[in-house]
Amino acid sequence: MTAAPRTAGAGPQDDVSPAMDPSSTETPPLEVVVVTGLSGAGKNSAGRVLEDLGWFVVDNLPPALLLPMVELGARGDLRRFAAVVDVRSRAFSSDLQEAIRVLSAAGHRPRVVYVHARDEVLVRRYESNRREHPLQGTGTLIDGISAERALLTGIAGEADLWVDTSDLNIHQLRATLENAFAREGRTPPLTATVMSFGFKYGLPLDADLVVDARFLPNPHWVPELRAHTGRDPDVREYVLGQEGAAEFLDRYVDVLRLLVPGYRREGKRYLTLAVGCTGGKHRSVAIAEEFARRLGAEGVAAVARHRDLGRE
Structure with a gap:
């Protein structure tokens, strides 16, 4: 490096x-x-x-x-x-x-x-x-x-x-x-990085906000999904289709709607939102991609990055 x-x-x-x-x-x-x-x-x-x-x-x-x-x-x-x-x-x-x-x-x-x-x-x-x-x-x-x-x-x-x-x-x-x-x-007024990670590899040190996606069922225990990642449509549909997933995303985006204007007023130009699950392969990846998409729809320049994807 x-x-x-x-x-x-x-x-x-x-x-x-x-x-x-x-x-x-x-x-x-x-x-x-x-x-x-x-x-x-x-x-x-x-x-x-x-x-x-x-x-x-x-x-x-x-x-x-x-x-x-x-x-x-x-x-x-x-x-x-x-x-x-x-x-x-x-x-x-x-x-x-x-x-x-x-x-x-x-x-x-x-x-x-x-x-x-x-x-x-x-x-x-x-x-x-x-x-x-x-x-x-x-x-x-x-x-x-x-x-x-x-x-x-x-x-x-x-x-x-x-x-x-x-x-x-x-x-x-x-x-x-x-x-x-x-x-x-x-x-840009605010640039966001939405980072997926695995808790078993440790918290990201550069995270401003940390979200825990482990309340959702783990696709790892579904044999036909285990080898796939949260970027694959079948895993994404499984994760986002779970009970509570849509409500969780809606409510957290509401929280971000309150935070983002305050960050902008205070001159903060960069935001790192970290989304974690056990291994950083399935749930956190799918949720991070969806958060990045929703932040983009809110006018925030957002990119998803997956710290631990492929690490297993």
Whole structure:
């Protein structure tokens, strides 16, 4: 998932504004994305995806240089600027939070993408690359990961979008970021990811809302359905045709109708609704697909993603 570091890079500027009058002292607001998170979780890969989407991307940017770089870009022809910021910039956590507040006060639109993964996944990635963690020092690898998690607590809590790469390949990471950012420079009011998962594999760490579909009969115990998934019409019809399924969907969509306007008023741009069943193969998949369809009908840009499908 990780990629080799870059000192600086730029993607194609397909959607740019005219250059400013150099005599002007005002700068137009810029779309700004700050990619941060755990070392080894895929920040550089996320930066490369944004670069491919037409964002100007700078890697390993110290927080203190965020505003000067944004203002410099705004005086040129940039409209979308992204920076990968991590613990390689030693004065990091509090400085980054302050830099983001300064950007907001200057009228720009900073969004924070927090990329993370489970400890055992990070350990496996570091061991496969035979690299040391930047905060490991004389301790163990897990010591470095724990120290970084503690350092990131503040900015993680303020992030606009959490991306858990534990079970994502690079193509799935790309799809996640494209769903959030590849909209021809237009930011949707709210983008929803409806994720199915299996409780036996653990809760998704990046879920805003969690729904339990285990109250419905399990197609696993129906021999002719066992090998199929919730994407197959026969399983979908079985799950959605159960007593209480339609009422559950109707009432939860009513709840979402109350929540979504509030999220929009508060400036929340991303929502992850996680739907779980035992193994993440049948009930949660069918329900997640239906939730995504219904959210789309409500005017929310929604996509279904199935974390544990095919894992058995």
